[in-house]
Amino acid sequence: MKVTIIGSGNMANGIGTRIVAGGNSITLLARDEAEARKLADDLSKSKPGSVHGKKLEPTAIRDEIVILALPYNAVADVLSQVGPALAGRVVVDITNPMNATYDGLVTPQNSSAAEEIQKLLGSKSRVVKAFNTTFASTLVAGEVDDQPLDVFIAGDDQAAKQQVAKLVRDGGLNPIDAGPLQRARQLEQMAMLGITLQQPLGLGFKSGWKLVKSKK
Ligand SMILES: NC(=O)c1ccc[n+]([C@@H]2O[C@H](COP(=O)([O-])OP(=O)(O)OC[C@H]3O[C@@H](n4cnc5c(N)ncnc54)[C@H](OP(=O)(O)O)[C@@H]3O)[C@@H](O)[C@H]2O)c1
DSSP, rough: EEEEEESSHHHHHHHHHHHTTTTEEEOOOOOOOHHHHHHHHHHHHSTTTSSSEOOOOOOOOOSSSSEESSSSHHHHHHHHHHHGGGGGSSSEEEEOOBBBBSBBBBBBOOOOHHHHHHHHTTTTSEEOOOOOTTTTHHHHHHHTTEEEEEEEEESSOOHHHHHHHHHHHTOOOOEEEEEEEGGOOOOOOOHHHHHHHHHHTOOTTTOOOOOOOOOO
């Protein structure tokens, strides 16, 4: 599979690491082309040629899956530049729309970042929520305490979710279909809880949410 990632920060590195490990390839787009190229060089060390870094512009978006590895408050700005180029594509929202004091979400009640992004893009793009409950460093490792990360996936388009699930599985992680896009509301609250527990429990952003299943 060929995937575009917009952003060159911690999550672009984490998700990018898993995509390369899964044998898939990436076009990495950033407003600063040098940053995109630098991360592309790092990510493709294990598999030369698997990641290309380019400047963020509409004509650079060619892949069916596009991951927005951006802060929530930058998404509207970026979509105002490249939104039309996302028509017909699967757009993966990984954001946690935390407020400035990190004790609440900035999205309207009865909505989620994913649903707000779907509204901005319109029905021509298929938005899928994923990776918002997995910390960047755990994605680089691919596991926590020798257990593969669970990646919760929400979306209204079944085929789009299946493509994202394949990408997750290829990267050695465990995809979980969490239901329709509206379930992003719970996933974003879940991530906020996870973030607020890091300091009091001394978890160092190296923890993960795991759904355990009884073998009995
Ligand atoms: N970090 C985690 O463990 C984690 C876990 C789950 C979900 N998330 C979510 O993942 C998203 C990305 O987090 P992160 O940790 O990767 O953040 P980050 O390290 O700060 O990276 C953010 C990226 O977004 C780019 N960006 C910011 N504003 C932009 C704009 N207006 N136009 C174009 N590019 C812009 C930055 O580019 P510049 O370098 O040019 O500023 C940078 O490449 C956030 O929504 C966060 O809530 C993070």
